Amino acid sequence: MRGRRIGEIWFPGPEDERLALLIKYLFTSEKLSVQVHPSDAEAVALGLPAGKEECWYILDAKPGARLGIGLRMPLSKARLREAALSGEIETLMEWHVAEPGMLFHIPPGTIHAIGADISLIEIQQNSDITYRLYDYGRPRELHLSEGVDVADPSPYPRSRQTSVDPSTSAILLEAEHFTLAQIVGDDMSPLPGHGELLVVPIEGRLRICGQTITAGECARAASKAEIDAQDRIRALVAWS
DSSP states (O other): TTTOOEEEEEEEOOOOOSSSSSEEEEOOSSSOOOEOOOOOOHHHTTOSOOOOOOEEEEEOOTTTEEEEEEEOOOHHHHHHHHHHTTHHHHHHEEEOOOOOTTEEETTTTEEEESSSEEEEEEEEEEEEOOOEETTTTTSSOOOOOHHHOOOOOOOOOOGEEEEOTSSEEEEEESSSSEEEEEEETOOTTSOSSSSSSEEEEESOOETTTTEEEOOOOOESSGGGGGEOSSSOOOOEEOOO
């Protein structure tokens, strides 16, 4: 909408049906809060339906834009709580340079924060459970006890960060709760033969069940047979 800044676009699916996965576009003009999400087992123990595993694909980022993921050194739970209360957690986090085409896997328990001036696609379990550890002094509720309990206060493994080759169809991530692939042109070989898919175009146009979608949109396909590339397309495709 003209004159209005949009920070998030969600694709939750039909109102009468809860999909296993949720796709979001995020556009940041300032740092987002330092957060952590529980695992399924931890969420169920609290009477919640599921935890949250997610990944980020970087669409665009200004020079110097960064993502806070993991800590520079392991901390005890007590030390993590102290750092969250004082704000020191921001300096104890590891801040990774964000560049277009990078993919970051964020398993449950990972301490994370998205910095300013970044546009990204987030693929996640369809769960809204978030524990906020630190919010730069903004007057929002923190969830220190819950967050510290589920957090993994350790460094982020480099194996969870990759740079995507934009010219090749490939499986990008095989996570516990979802698989993410990239398709380029008419090469659908990474996609499963059967099963529902969430399709997110990056470049070009494609048709799903007679509907044309382009970058900035998302569609659901009952199978890869419903995906028809209209030109030199590149898209992310996720399934659970």
